[in-house]
Structure formats: C-alpha cells, structure tokens
Amino acid sequence: MNIRLLCFIFSLSISSFYAAFAQRTVPVTGQNPNQQRNGEGLDPEEEEGGQRKSLLDDSTRMVYGPKTSLYFYEKDIKRNNLILYPQDTALNNFHNYDPVAKSNWKYQNLGNVGSATKPMFYEIPDVIGTRSGFSAYDLYYHAPENNKYFDTKSPFTEMSALFGGGQRNMLDIAFARNINSRWNVGFDFHTIRARKTLNPVARDDNMVVQNSYSVHTNYRSENGKYWLLANFSRMLHKVNEIGGIIPPDVDSTSVYFTYEDAKVWLSNTQTRDLRQEQRAYHEYSIRDELQIYHIFDYKNKDLAFDAALNTSDSLFYPKTRYNALLDSSQFDTTMNRHNFREWGNEVGFKGSFKGFYYNAHAKFRGGRMKSPFYPEGESNNFNEVYLGGELIGKISEKWSISADGEYLIPGAFRLHGLFISPWLEVDYTKAVYKPAAMEQMYFGNHYQWDNAFDNVGVDQIRGVVKIDFQKIKLRPSLTINRINNYVYFNEERIAEQASGEAFMLIPGLKASMRIGQKFQWDTEVIFTQITGESGDNFRIPKLYGNTKFYFDSPMFNENVYVQIGLDIRYHSDYLATAYSPATQQFYLQNDFNVYAYPVADVFLNFRINRTRVLLKYNHLNSGLMKDEGYFVTPDYTGYKSFIDLGITWYLFD
Numbered sequence: 257m258n259i260r261l262l263c264f265i266f267s268l269s270i271s272s273f274y275a276a277f278a279q280r281t282v283p284v285t286g287q288n289p290n291q292q293r294n295g296e297g298l299d300p301e302e303e304e305g306g307q308r309k310s311l312l313d314d315s316t317r318m319v320y321g322p323k324t325s326l327y328f329y330e331k332d333i334k335r336n337n338l339i340l341y342p343q344d345t346a347l348n349n350f351h352n353y354d355p356v357a358k359s360n361w362k363y364q365n366l367g368n369v370g371s372a373t374k375p376m377f378y379e380i381p382d383v384i385g386t387r388s389g390f391s392a393y394d395l396y397y398h399a400p401e402n403n404k405y406f407d408t409k410s411p412f413t414e415m416s417a418l419f420g421g422g423q424r425n426m427l428d429i430a431f432a433r434n435i436n437s438r439w440n441v442g443f444d445f446h447t448i449r450a451r452k453t454l455n456p457v458a459r460d461d462n463m464v465v466q467n468s469y470s471v472h473t474n475y476r477s478e479n480g481k482y483w484l485l486a487n488f489s490r491m492l493h494k495v496n497e498i499g500g501i502i503p504p505d506v507d508s509t510s511v512y513f514t515y516e517d518a519k520v521w522l523s524n525t526q527t528r529d530l531r532q533e534q535r536a537y538h539e540y541s542i543r544d545e546l547q548i549y550h551i552f553d554y555k556n557k558d559l560a561f562d563a564a565l566n567t568s569d570s571l572f573y574p575k576t577r578y579n580a581l582l583d584s585s586q587f588d589t590t591m592n593r594h595n596f597r598e599w600g601n602e603v604g605f606k607g608s609f610k611g612f613y614y615n616a617h618a619k620f621r622g623g624r625m626k627s628p629f630y631p632e633g634e635s636n637n638f639n640e641v642y643l644g645g646e647l648i649g650k651i652s653e654k655w656s657i658s659a660d661g662e663y664l665i666p667g668a669f670r671l672h673g674l675f676i677s678p679w680l681e682v683d684y685t686k687a688v689y690k691p692a693a694m695e696q697m698y699f700g701n702h703y704q705w706d707n708a709f710d711n712v713g714v715d716q717i718r719g720v721v722k723i724d725f726q727k728i729k730l731r732p733s734l735t736i737n738r739i740n741n742y743v744y745f746n747e748e749r750i751a752e753q754a755s756g757e758a759f760m761l762i763p764g765l766k767a768s769m770r771i772g773q774k775f776q777w778d779t780e781v782i783f784t785q786i787t788g789e790s791g792d793n794f795r796i797p798k799l800y801g802n803t804k805f806y807f808d809s810p811m812f813n814e815n816v817y818v819q820i821g822l823d824i825r826y827h828s829d830y831l832a833t834a835y836s837p838a839t840q841q842f843y844l845q846n847d848f849n850v851y852a853y854p855v856a857d858v859f860l861n862f863r864i865n866r867t868r869v870l871l872k873y874n875h876l877n878s879g880l881m882k883d884e885g886y887f888v889t890p891d892y893t894g895y896k897s898f899i900d901l902g903i904t905w906y907l908f909d
C-alpha cells in the first residue's frame with residue numbers, strides 16, 4: 257500500500273468521522289403507515305455499553321439516525337410479518353468484510369476476492385426445478401429477492417470500502433429516500449477490483465473486475481391495502497483466469513508459495529458472468545384474514561468463456577477441440593457461450609387468522625438454456641408448473657411451528673417443517689429436485705455431454721439445543737443427510753450421476769463465553785462423517801473449526817467501541833475438489849491433499865458514533881509453521897500476509 261493511498265484513506269477517515277459527529281438534524285413530521293404493521297427492530301448501537309440511548313437530543317427534538325432509516329425484506333411482507341430493521345452499527349465479525357470471510361470461511365474459493373466459490377458443506381438448492389448450473393459467482397450477486405427495501409425519514413446513504421492488501425478492493429454504496437411517507441426509492445452500487453495474488457504482470461493486472469447495481473422502489477396505497485415492491489439488478493463479473501500454479505512435478509522450475517512470482521497455467525483466458533433480473537411483488541388486502549398477491553420475476557444469465565489456444569494456455573486444456581468441426585476458429589480460440597433465461601409468475605392468497613399465517617399459491621416458470629454449439633434440433637427448454645403453500649403457527653414469542661411445501665408437476669417436490677422453542681430447534685426437509693441444465697446438456701469446445709439424469713433426492717434433519725448460562729451460550733447441533741442420485745463432476749471433469757446413496761452425520765457446536773467484563777470468546781466446531789456407496793463424491797473436511805478471542809468494550813467515556821483480538825480458522829486434511837475454468841465447475845480429484853493448516857488473523861474493529869473501521873492483518877502465522885503456507889483449492893494458495901483496511905459510514909440527511 258503506497259503513501260498516496262494511505263494519505264487518501266486517512267483523509268477519508270477523518271472526513272467521515274466529522275460527518276458522523278455532525279449529523280444531528282430535525283426530520284419532517286409524519287408517520288409512515290408501513291410502521292403500523294409491526295414493531296421496529298432494535299438498534300444495535302443502543303444496546304452497547306449496557307444503556308439505551310434516546311432518539312431525542314437535549315432539546316427533545318428527534319434526530320436522524322439508524323432508527324429513522326429502516327429497511328425490510330420481501331419475505332417478511334409476504335408472510336404478514338413486517339420487521340423494520342435499523343442500520344447495522346455492530347462490530348461483531350465486521351473485520352470479515354469480503355463474502356467468503358463473512359461466511360466464516362465456509363466456502364471454498366481460489367484464494368482471492370471475487371474468485372469462483374462453492375459451499376464447503378452440502379446445501380439443498382433453493383429451486384427444485386431447472387437451474388442453470390453455473391453458480392461459481394452466486395456469492396457475489398445481490399439477488400432482488402434478498403435485497404433491502406427502505407422506509408426512511410430523511411435521505412439515507414451508506415458508504416463502505418475495503419482497501420485490501422495486494423490491491424484487493426471493494427466499494428459498496430447504498431442510497432434511499434422517501435418521496436412521501438408511503439413511497440420510497442433507492443439504489444445500490446457495488447464494485448470489486450482484485451489484483452491477481454498469483455503472478456500479476458502489472459500493477460493493475462486484475463484477476464476480478466465486477467460492477468453491479470440495483471434500483472428499487474416500494475409503495476403503499478393511502479388506505480394501506482395495496483403494496484408494491486419492485487427491483488432491477490445487474491451484475492457484470494469478469495475474471496482473468498490463472499488455472500492455478502503449475503505443479504512442480506510438471507515443471508521443475510515452478511515453486512509453490514512464491515505468490516507474485518508463481519508460475520501459473522493461464523494468462524490469456526477470461527470468464528464473464530453477466531446477470532440481469534427484474535422482480536416485482538405486489539399484494540392487495542381484502543381484509544386482515546385474506547390478501548392476494550402476485551410475483552413476477554425475469555432473469556437473464558449470459559456466460560462467456562474465452563481462451564487463446566495459440567498461446568501457452570493451450571497446454572492446460574485437452575487437445576480435443578469439439579467445436580472446431582463447426583467453427584474452424586475454435587482450433588486457435590475457444591469461445592464458449594451459454595445463455596440461461598427464465599421468467600416466472602406466482603399467484604396466491606394468504607392471510608393471518610388467530611395467530612396462524614397461511615399461504616397457498618400456484619407458479620408458472622418457463623425458460624431455456626441456449627448455446628450456439630448445441631446440435632441442430634436439440635433444445636434445452638423447460639416449462640414448469642408448481643403448487644405450494646405454507647402454514648405458520650406462532651404459539652407465543654418463543655414457541656412456533658411451521659410447515660411449507662411445493663410440488664413441481666410432475667415428479668419434484670419439497671416439504672419442510674420447523675419447530676422452535678426456547679431450548680430446541682428442529683427442522684426437517686424432504687426434497688426431490690431436478691439436475692441443473694448444464695449438467696444435462698453441455699457443448700463446450702473442450703468438454704461435451706448430453707445426459708438424461710434422474711431427479712436428485714434428499715432427506716435432511718437438523719436440530720439445535722439451546723443452553724444458556726449467565727455468561728456462556730452453548731448451541732450443540734446435529735445434521736443428518738441422506739442423498740441419492742447426486743450429480744457431480746468426476747475426475748475427467750464430466751457431469752456424472754451417482755448410482756447409490758450417501759449418508760452424512762454432522763454434529764457441531766457453537767459456543768460463546770464472556771470472560772470478565774471486557775473479553776469474549778466465540779467458537780464453532782463441525783465434524784462430518786460421510787458413508788454410503790456415493791460418499792466419496794462429496795469432499796468435505798472431517799473437522800472444521802473457527803474461533804475468535806477478543807477484547808470487546810467501550811472506551812473514552814463510551815465514545816468509542818473497540819474490538820481487538822485473534823481470529824483462527826482450521827480444517828483437517830481432505831482431497832478438495834479442483835476447479836475447471838472452462839466449465840466453471842469444481843470437480844473430483846484424488847492426488848492433491850489440501851492439508852490441515854491453522855490460519856490466524858489479528859483484527860481491530862472500532863466505531864466512533866456510527867462510523868465503523870476495520871484493520872486486519874491476514875495470515876499472522878505466515879513463516880511460523882512447518883509448511884510455508886496453505887492451499888484453499890488444489891494448486892491455489894491461500895492469502896499470504898496482507899493488511900486490510902475498511903470503513904463503513906452512514907449519512908442521514
């Protein structure tokens with residue numbers, strides 16, 4: 257990090273602190289009718305230090321702040337359970353800014369912000385129907401169904417920036433304002449600029465460049481019976497692939513853990529993931545016990561892969577060029593193109609009656625996967641009809657039971673039940689879901705297949721016991737999975753369906769302990785045992801753990817809140833899946849051991865008024881272990897020692 261960048265960051269921090277202290281203005285009067293539907297969430301800022309702060313200043317005038325710029329989610333509106341959340345000013349886990357770190361490192365990636373990812377643990381797909389199958393960059397996409405909608409008393413702006421070591425930078429901006437008490441508009445903007453951590457050839461030789469944005473609005477009629485939420489989102493995610501480090505047994509001059517001087521496979525290969533989505537939710541209330549609603553959703557995912565085969569990049573790919581028979585240029589350049597488009601309409605009725613919420617709906621979903629190299633007459637179109645419903649019974653504030661289900665005509669379904677009590681949570685899911693479109697049919701230049709896979713079946717039961725003492729909270733858990741007909745990518749990087757079943761037994765423990773008045777210890781441990789005929793198709797470390805020990809206390813007469821401590825993560829040895837840039841898929845391999853290695857980060861999080869700042873030193877134990885470093889994916893090393901600086905601040909006028 258050079259002197260000019262440090263000066264810029266320092267100036268930015270000082271100006272943001274000034275803005276944070278300066279914002280105490282009087283709002284316009286008027287109550288948004290949206291707030292009459294349920295209570296507001298708690299402001300994290302108010303609970304720190306053991307005292308609740310008033311929204312009124314010494315002149316008894318209301319001031320703008322986290323409790324006057326609230327947000328909510330579509331899912332809560334749909335369930336007649338509007339929760340208005342204040343802006344987050346908490347420091348917990350703030351030092352883990354990028355998406356993989358924010359998940360407590362439960363995603364496998366390629367050792368850089370914005371690189372391809374997959375969940376470390378098995379997850380049931382949200383969609384039981386046809387999916388694209390290209391999900392390597394899902395973690396970096398802000399999907400409209402999960403976006404925030406705002407209710408603000410004044411113009412609201414959130415600005416966040418991560419200045420990561422090695423020029424791994426992220427910028428996030430959100431803006432919202434009420435046109436009137438019933439109508440709000442806003443937008444979000446996100447960027448990633450992540451320089452290659454392996455073999456960059458120039459200062460701005462980026463591995464990842466992303467620009468994404470969304471525009472959103474929500475409106476409620478004057479009588480409160482009609483509500484509209486609408487959103488448009490777009491993401492362009494570009495990756496300059498490196499293919500990993502050339503193994504020393506392939507090239508004797510190649511050495512692991514030289515980072516900037518590493519010899520990598522690819523320097524002329526690019527991947528592009530372009531996504532655009534339009535979504536609208538609206539409902540009309542006939543009476544408290546009955547509302548009708550409609551959801552429209554249109555998604556377009558355009559994927560491109562380009563590789564210059566007249567360079568040394570050709571050594572990374574198979575010699576066979578399937579598409580060269582149709583396009584002679586494919587001998588020298590691979591240009592794989594896939595477009596996945598879908599549109600859906602969901603119509604239903606819902607309501608609340610004597611403490612119970614109910615929903616019944618029908619959904620039509622259509623779409624297609626398209627590629628210029630599909631055989632003539634071959635198509636990958638789908639039209640799907642779903643019937644579903646949900647029932648939630650809230651017995652009290654701490655006791656509830658719910659059930660939901662969806663049936664895809666014919667042959668696929670999802671049933672889910674959830675029980676919540678003060679001391680126990682149990683949920684059960686039984687599902688049969690379709691294989692992804694690209695798992696069924698793929699015609700790239702280097703790999704091709706045309707399959708007729710059966711649907712995948714899964715049974716999952718999860719339970720969490722809640723044990724609370726005065727300063728200790730324990731959450732022992734157990735997850736049991738049974739999966740059959742699982743689709744995976746084999747050692748040849750080809751989609752394949754397992755013939756047998758896999759069983760997973762996953763006990764875990766989350767614990768948090770307050771030590772004295774100013775120290776906190778949080779830890780999580782997960783053990784995974786996999787058996788069954790197709791058990792080897794899942795590559796999950798037997799032992800996963802992360803722990804944080806930190807000082808956590810207000811200082812300087814409670815004007816500054818501080819967390820400073822050590823964050824350690826660990827997993828046992830395992831034969832992790834490798835990554836294929838040509839197909840954007842992780843596939844099985846049996847030669848490379850991603851060995852056990854504890855990674856320690858030291859962090860400082862602090863907050864002045866509503867401005868949060870993070871300072872993190874990544875991989876503190878670099879050079880202190882038996883091994884020179886660690887791997888996250890075969891032939892992809894994890895971070896070397898980096899210093900990250902981040903800042904988030906709010907403007908409420």
